[in-house]
Amino acid sequence: MPKYPWQALVQVGAQLVSALGAANNPAAPAHPWIERDPSTGAQSLKVPLPPPETAGRIADVLSMLANTLRGRRP
Numbered sequence: 001m002p003k004y005p006w007q008a009l010v011q012v013g014a015q016l017v018s019a020l021g022a023a024n025n026p027a028a029p030a031h032p033w034i035e036r037d038p039s040t041g042a043q044s045l046k047v048p049l050p051p052p053e054t055a056g057r058i059a060d061v062l063s064m065l066a067n068t069l070r071g072r073r074p
Helices: 005-023 052-069
Strands: 034-036 043-045
Touching: 005 034, 005 043, 005 052
Parallel strands: none
Antiparallel strands: 034 043
């Protein structure tokens, strides 16, 4: 588990970017977050939920970011 909330957010973001890149690149290895419907071939993004502690840290970071964008101090 990451020590700082930003680390958790960056890790999830990096994994998301990796999954999206793999979905659009037929030469890329399969990504566990990308599923393909066997009948239609449509791709779906399946994002696993983080442990509760990590989810809480990510929520804290997003809250701080939202407050900063609103001009409020955390």
